[in-house]
Amino acid sequence: MGTYNFSDIFDISALQGLLESLSAALGVGICIRDQHGKYLFRSRECGVCCDLLEEAPVGSDEQAPETVYQAFTPCVRYCQAAGLTDAVIPVMNDTVLAAVIQVGWVRLSEQEIDDAEYLTIARALQLDEEQFLESVHAVPLLTRTHFDNILNAVSLIMEHFSQLGHKNMYLKSVISSLESQEFLHQQEKNVLANLAEKDSMTGLYNRRKFEEVVALYARLKTRKICMISADANFLKLTNDIFGHESGDHLLQAIAKIMNDLAKSDWLVARCGGDEFRVVLPDTTLETALDYCRRVARNCRRDKSLALPLSVALGAAEWNSEKETLQDCFSRADAKMYQNKTALKHELRIPNYIMERLYDRQVLSKEVVEFTASLTLDFALYLNFTGEHAKEASLAAHFQDIGMAKLPESAAIRGQSRTEEETTQIQMHVTHSYTMARQFDELYKLADIIHCSHENWDGSGYPSSLKGDHVPIESRIIHLVSDYARRTHPTVTGGYYSEEAMKDRLARESGSVYDPNLVSRFLEFLQTRELH
Template identity: 65%
Template sequence: MKNLISDIPDISSAQELTDALSIAIMAGIRILTPSGKLLVHDNRYSSFYREICRTSPMADASYEQFITELCAWRESAFCIRHCPVTGLTNALINITLEEVPTASILIEGLRLEEDHISDDRYREIARSLRTDETAYLDRIHKLPLLNAGRLNHILILLSLVTKHLCRLVWTNRSLKSTVHSLEDQESLYRQEKNILEELAERDPMTGLYNRRKFEDTVSLYSGQRDRTICMISADANFLKLTNDIFGHEAGDLLLQAIARIMDELAKGDWLVARCGGDEFRVLLPDTTLETALDYCRRVARNCSLDKSLTLPLSVALGAAEWNSEAETLQDCFSRADVKMYQNKTALKHELRIPNYIMERLYDRQVLNKEVVESTAELTRAFALYLNFSEEQSREISLAAQYQDIGMAKLPESFVIRGQSRTEEETSQVHMHVAHGYTMARQFDELYKIADIIHCSHENWDGIGYPNSLKGRTIPVEARIIRLTSDYLRRTHPTVRGGYHTVEETIQKLQEESGRIYDPELTSQFLQFLQEHAFRQSHPKS
């Protein structure tokens, strides 16, 4: 309620009110805020005396001091004081609402019977003010002579009028506050309503429209048989594989990447929706089949160019144009869906996922492609030397090639050169073998060699990983790979930096025989190197 009087919406009305009251009682009236700020201008009665006083600097200062002291009065509702400077009486009304000061009414220039003085005294006052005595006395005689009782009634009237005015202002302010609050609530409600409506028709993961929105829109277009409309069915490839190998967070990234590409390439009036799982749909009003097929080609191309994920970003798409005279829009979508599945089957045979994963590991410099391919070649040759069949040798070679495919699940920071790993990081690196085993079991071409991959980093003395197998409990295929892999890693430059001469490497193999490597296989391998000149096939460059 503080400064309530300053909230009066129409100050001109307050000015008219005080002017009318001033004329009625023939006295000056001013309304002040609790801080002393003048709310309405001096009317002609109060300004008359103030102008007279200002002719004398001393009188002016004395009158201002008198007014200041009078306005500071707070001990009662009314205060009546005789002013020795003007010879007249002034009064102050303090207006409070709920014991809070809200305004003050200052009444100036009253002629009170109880404070009546002689004309001679008024002449003395006029002379002290340095104003015309006759004009001053004439002005005084025109003022009504009030008694204390009548003045008291006037003060009560003014107090009541002002209190009611303040209450009206307070009520108005409360109503305005309530209206603003209701407007704010309505605005918030509209915002929340819009958000909820948006959420109700959007897929939260991708930001695309959802099945509900798609089906509602299809229903809307179903009756517009004069329009050229196409439908596209799309299915994200490798979502289950991504979830199984890399977790659902990676699967979410795959869906979001496909959604972003489909949405960016779509025209403004097309509706792109994710309708659950790996399924996407596109409704293309006023669009020919040629345009729809071009859109599909561009989506597929942009997905193939995206290398942000470990698995290839790929989506199968099928498009159909609505034959409105012979089918429903749902029938049109069913035709698009059939074409999508035909495309999906073809893509499955075209894309070799294990090779893609390995290429990504080469691109990220996690593995060295030359070393991996040379290891596979050397392993196959050594297996044939040991009288394994062609089929068995090929499988051992394949296991050597993909033994570190599980590195795809590790952060790239683990292979940055020149850094030491923490114990926890080392443990995670060792887990790449178990990851590789899990991944190999997902692919038909690697399923048979998953167990070999799982044991490819075990040591002869049982200090290897991940299962600390020892001696002949380690499959012989894995023991072979342990030898050939370490030989190639030491004699070739790798992502980790330098390498060793063939002689240094052979010496190292001999030193570790019986600890890391199978002693019998180590002797056979060294004999194989000597007989087949592999020592010269990978010279130091």
């Protein structure tokens, strides 16, 4: 029967009316108890049982629960202590006992005793003898056949009610299932409705919703409306260098800033790719421009991403008498592109990435700048042209920019690395090459950067190039950067003295380093010392 109670399955008031009528017509008491023994109904014919026997100081065995509640078939019971007979009829719901119908009390002619014995019973129960005898005389005297016929009639009626109860329970189950399905349907409906107007990645409204709102406002020519066009900067670059997951984070970060700063009646939408739009009803142009400034400022403050969080914005106020709302947006879009061009010149992405590497202590700014400076001076010492020497210096500066793609754990120094971790570290050279090709100022230096960790004897990485197959600029950078790195203090405290490092360069000449360059570099260092 699950969690349903008897009153959940049956119409108690209707059942009570029926049983009261049966009790009066048949002249027998009828009561209902639930499966726990609690009375749900008792007819007016239950006088002796309900009024006298239950109040008897001594009591009778009629109250024994095991007799009543373990009855799963009709059971006729003679109470020796009371001298009366009753019967219990189970009310089943499927195979579960839902309740019992108790029929009685009656006197059976086959078991009838005289008044003297009833008086003896009254004394045993400590009841008023005259009152008890009067109540007994009011109890109908039936033959067992007559009583069985009454029980059969009540049993048939209760069997009918049990079937109805089973159907009621089934219907309740069906209704509950339908309600659950309706609830799930409504949830799905809400999800679909949300998907129809929301961008799943950022949670902002989508293009469809934006166009619906624009179409609505386009008919309201008396309202002051501003439009904003926004475009996330460096999305493609982020995707190409760091992967689409990083690109998603960039869009989500911009979306959150734009949405958090917007007023409740503004509509902020992502209309695809890196494109965002805002509709600002009842808003002046100055308010729209202030919003743009605040969005740009909050983006600049965010340093959580590998590339700058930056968005180009343009705003326009609708002149409803001279243009359509779409024309207004086109003006905002044009201003956005003007700002985007200016931002590209202002933001130098390679430098930003390097600063992030310094902040994370992946690279030492002091060592990087010293390496670039020393490379420039050594290249000039080797009679490189000024332009050529600057290119070598620039390549030296950004040779390890690919470290930005490595996980934070890879930058921890002083630890023993597994073979897999070592391979991961060495991969940063390939990352540096890939990243250099993304930037105009580094594009033609990408091959130099890619070879900057190759050894003279071919034991370096990533391509195991040997001898003159390694570009001379890369050989210079390898030599100078190792000298610079090993003669500067590290986070672990150990580093070479200049003399010790010179000895090491001499020992590794012809294996790690180009022997001719080692000789010239040692001369160069001697020249610097003299000056």
